[in-house]
Amino acid sequence: MGKINCIGILTSGGDAPGMNAAIRAVTRAALYEGIKVKAIYRGYKGLISGEIKEFHTEDVSNIILRGGTILKTARCQEFVTPEGRKMAYDRLVEEEIDALVVIGGDGSLSGASVFSNEFNYPVVGLPGTIDNDLYGTDITIGYTTALNTIVDAVDKIRDTASSHDRLFIVEVMGRDAGFLALNGAIATGAEAAVIPECKYGPDQLMSSISHGLRSTKNSSIILVAESEITGGAMGVANLIKDRYPDYDVRVTILGHIQRGGSPCATDRIIASQMGIEAVRAILEGQRNVMVGIMNGEVVYVPFDRAIKGNKPVGDNMLNALAILSI
Amino acid sequence: MGKINCIGILTSGGDAPGMNAAIRAVTRAALYEGIKVKAIYRGYKGLISGEIKEFHTEDVSNIILRGGTILKTARCQEFVTPEGRKMAYDRLVEEEIDALVVIGGDGSLSGASVFSNEFNYPVVGLPGTIDNDLYGTDITIGYTTALNTIVDAVDKIRDTASSHDRLFIVEVMGRDAGFLALNGAIATGAEAAVIPECKYGPDQLMSSISHGLRSTKNSSIILVAESEITGGAMGVANLIKDRYPDYDVRVTILGHIQRGGSPCATDRIIASQMGIEAVRAILEGQRNVMVGIMNGEVVYVPFDRAIKGNKPVGDNMLNALAILSI
Amino acid sequence: MGKINCIGILTSGGDAPGMNAAIRAVTRAALYEGIKVKAIYRGYKGLISGEIKEFHTEDVSNIILRGGTILKTARCQEFVTPEGRKMAYDRLVEEEIDALVVIGGDGSLSGASVFSNEFNYPVVGLPGTIDNDLYGTDITIGYTTALNTIVDAVDKIRDTASSHDRLFIVEVMGRDAGFLALNGAIATGAEAAVIPECKYGPDQLMSSISHGLRSTKNSSIILVAESEITGGAMGVANLIKDRYPDYDVRVTILGHIQRGGSPCATDRIIASQMGIEAVRAILEGQRNVMVGIMNGEVVYVPFDRAIKGNKPVGDNMLNALAILSI
Amino acid sequence: MGKINCIGILTSGGDAPGMNAAIRAVTRAALYEGIKVKAIYRGYKGLISGEIKEFHTEDVSNIILRGGTILKTARCQEFVTPEGRKMAYDRLVEEEIDALVVIGGDGSLSGASVFSNEFNYPVVGLPGTIDNDLYGTDITIGYTTALNTIVDAVDKIRDTASSHDRLFIVEVMGRDAGFLALNGAIATGAEAAVIPECKYGPDQLMSSISHGLRSTKNSSIILVAESEITGGAMGVANLIKDRYPDYDVRVTILGHIQRGGSPCATDRIIASQMGIEAVRAILEGQRNVMVGIMNGEVVYVPFDRAIKGNKPVGDNMLNALAILSI
CATH class of the missing domain: 3.40.50.460 (Phosphofructokinase domain)
Known part of the structure; x- marks a missing residue:
């Protein structure tokens, strides 16, 4: 792997409160390490069409408290096709983006997984979904x-x-x-x-x-x-x-x-931690993993397991409801 | 009209945030004037069945911030019939309640109106409904x-x-x-x-x-x-x-x-003002009126007008929406 | 008075929740009437220095729910001097702004009053202050x-x-x-x-x-x-x-x-009404007045009275507190 | 250890949001197991003076959403003395309470520790403090x-x-x-x-x-x-x-x-889990331990370690703040 000079960041799929905190953390952690940051708007769609802008520290000021995502999200049919993904890859090369951080849920990380395998391109995912249905992390951003x-x-x-x-x-x-x-x-x-x-x-x-x-x-x-x-x-x-x-x-x-809504303290904090960790993962040469939090520790989960693993709601919680509603 | 020694209070119909502030204000304003207060639970139903309890100042402590109504409400089919209303009247006499404050919406004040005419009994209403659809008041408790x-x-x-x-x-x-x-x-x-x-x-x-x-x-x-x-x-x-x-x-x-929800400052304040005013109205010999706020002033509106008057949403507000959504 | 082709808008003094709703309403009401809008940043300071930008309808999208003011505010020592005010006037002429809407409190409207008299320039004020201490309006934006x-x-x-x-x-x-x-x-x-x-x-x-x-x-x-x-x-x-x-x-x-904080419904609604009314006032040839709401009606209050009038907290409210805290 | 027929519960020290959820969970989990519950008001003070009331399932209805603690708390000088603790013990015997659940912070659990050792009496603690300063749990109720x-x-x-x-x-x-x-x-x-x-x-x-x-x-x-x-x-x-x-x-x-304030989802959920677990711990014969959550798992921590252990804020969080505030 070559040196990382520039990281791209995008949000994809259904938005979730705390995505902005993650965008802020990725941006500042990268700048802190002397790495350039390029923000990609409207998810994979904007990656293909080139809605890309360099971010400086002030571009992420005062966003930690906002719901939604300043980068917007969009569905992207093109990215499902090999041709679309090739266009996305060409854009990354053209923009001199050396690694990508994708914040999203199940579908978005699936896309990231296919893409990273196809082009041997480093992608790190952050679990951004209110559904909490990603395996390998106790908690997702927004839940x-x-x-x-x-x-x-x-x-x-x-x-x-x-x-x-x-x-x-x-x-x-x-x-x-x-x-x-x-x-x-x-x-x-x-x-x-x-x-x-x-x-x-x-x-x-x-x-x-x-x-x-x-x-x-x-x-x-x-x-x-x-x-x-x-x-x-x-x-x-x-x-x-x-x-x-x-x-x-x-x-x-x-x-x-x-x-919607302003993210609660927990979502802001885990999104901040995960965002910092995503940059660290890239610098460590990790790729095609999702950053998660398991038992209070940051972990890297291969995309395949994050997406396909079955995350149970927990019998103890089902029991708890039965006990508490007597 | 005889001397007022005891005031009864009840909430009726759909509940609305701020009803508790009104209950508190009626209670304390009456006690301030040396008048006894009897709380009637579950609206007209509890009046007929005798779910009645004397209230002291501490009975309304710490309720101003709570949604709902500590007196509960209920639908009451019996009160629609002359027999039911006679039972309600007998209960008021038995409990030595000299006047009644009813907090509720359209239907509840209609019932109060029929009742007060039938028995020549003093009732003062407070507009408690989130719908804001009572005539003679710019604003209702809960709206x-x-x-x-x-x-x-x-x-x-x-x-x-x-x-x-x-x-x-x-x-x-x-x-x-x-x-x-x-x-x-x-x-x-x-x-x-x-x-x-x-x-x-x-x-x-x-x-x-x-x-x-x-x-x-x-x-x-x-x-x-x-x-x-x-x-x-x-x-x-x-x-x-x-x-x-x-x-x-x-x-x-x-x-x-x-x-639901904790009432906002405005609902607490108007409910407090109206509650104080309801006691004043009773002491002044007012009866069969709703206390309202029109153009910032407290007004007494005969029940009939409050219920049957047509309260328009206002063309200026319809225009405002048209202008603002361009 | 000549025809109004362009309205300027600024916020000044301490910020108050609802100012953005007022900015939005002034902007859209003017555009609705076919009048151009120029937004002036950082109050009188930005007026003097020329921090001015034309506003279109989308510039005020999604701001109604935000606290603070997107136009920022600033203290401005220069505007206290005749020289500073002359510079402000010259800027308005240069920018072809025909009338000014100032949103602010006591101090800001005092400045507006002096300025408008000095240059015979049409200014309409909106009461924007959490203190509610302006005469001639029952309620101020932010209170x-x-x-x-x-x-x-x-x-x-x-x-x-x-x-x-x-x-x-x-x-x-x-x-x-x-x-x-x-x-x-x-x-x-x-x-x-x-x-x-x-x-x-x-x-x-x-x-x-x-x-x-x-x-x-x-x-x-x-x-x-x-x-x-x-x-x-x-x-x-x-x-x-x-x-x-x-x-x-x-x-x-x-x-x-x-x-701070997202403005409550009441502040958004009165700010929207007042903003629409400010544009109407300018078109009617009103000048050097504050738009207020008295007894539920929109009123125009000469600046001098708004600032210097004594607005009492109300004996009835002092009494209410005494009664309710027994 | 004899059979557990009745559990006592009290809150002590500074109150924390979520204490009511814990009270509810202890009560219902005990009743679910066929164990009687006695609620002790005003902490150790009420234990000594006998402010005790049996709780049924409806006594904890609709409290999960309330801040504070329905059992109140109080400082208690007497409990610091051997004589005071003897009185507390005698009261437990008199009331036929076989085990005690104490919800509180550092000071309250210290008292519980001394007491349980002195009388060889089973006490289980729950970490209730907004300060999050108890060792052996990643998170305290209220934090x-x-x-x-x-x-x-x-x-x-x-x-x-x-x-x-x-x-x-x-x-x-x-x-x-x-x-x-x-x-x-x-x-x-x-x-x-x-x-x-x-x-x-x-x-x-x-x-x-x-x-x-x-x-x-x-x-x-x-x-x-x-x-x-x-x-x-x-x-x-x-x-x-x-x-x-x-x-x-x-x-x-x-x-x-x-x-104050209504407890957030996290505090309600961990308090509910811990409350259920406290009853389980007592039935398992655990005593003189605090129920905590470490790395997502319920743990029992001996009182001494919970109180005296040093819980660091974490260098990673200090670093995170440094990175994020650039």
């Missing part, structure tokens, strides 16, 4: 803020007038992973969580929910992950209305609220 | 907090990745009144508001929305009042998907989040 | 957000362990005006407020405070306006420690936290 | 919420008008530990942190601070731990004013705001 957003929302529902037969269903994100729904339920004292990991049929689902419905004397709250498997809030609501026609069921769909 | 909740939610959506053809639809409360949707749209810089006051057909609706869609280069946000007239967020989303199939439409339904 | 910030902070103090002889003193802004301290005290259920309007000697001060100290069974909270007259939190704390050595007195100084 | 409170406050200061020579000093808690100041500085993008672990003389202090002062083009923010070693915000402010008389130095003292 904790999204969890806090869910908690704030459900707390407000707790405030409202209690009546015996009222049921609130709150749909949260997590198409393939129940971290937000399950840990959100624990943190808000909800009665149940419906998550994609538990592939219940309608009867099992009703029985798992009705535990919460029967036991409580006041209104109940159920968190449902937005997923084809769970049916989402509307699906669960219809199921309940069928079986318990007396229940007054109210639906909240949080939607993209969960992607 | 400003709900507006802030909407603003916080929509701000988070603003943070997320912008793309040219993405449209966010946010459903807010307001079955018959568009205050939350319209003023929420102005406060968040949204592109359009769909409110029940504007009884558009699908074509007009689309033309009013498409103004925002065409003009903006980034993602657009539309606020829709939950209402049969508007069709709610889902109705509007379907309409748009039909006509603009290329749009990526995302729906958020805020639901009961809007009823 | 409500600052009040909410105070309320959030004091609520957190309420949560902490209660003990019989603990006293929390919270210093808030308001050098010459007690609106934040007094209304903050009402909104948080504090025991007392020490404000510059009540020019108590130490004995009176102690007696007004000790009312709250004696009556409460738990910890007490007192809000103190930062002011030479009150002595600030430290001054009051020392006074109390002298007389009640057993009290455990804890001080919080909120400082500039009160100037 | 993350306090950090978020600091971040929210400093973010608001970031919003305010920037000028070249303005310096904001924010005092945060942490008498003996710099976690809040250091990690708060990293999370807010502050220029420097003054913490008790770095026992600088005035010259070193100034040189460490002036790094931030010189390098930045806008206003600077410094976080200072409230400590005799650092001199607190006022001490640092005076030092700076002496050496850099041109600087406009503004002080904010956050004080007890940091102890």
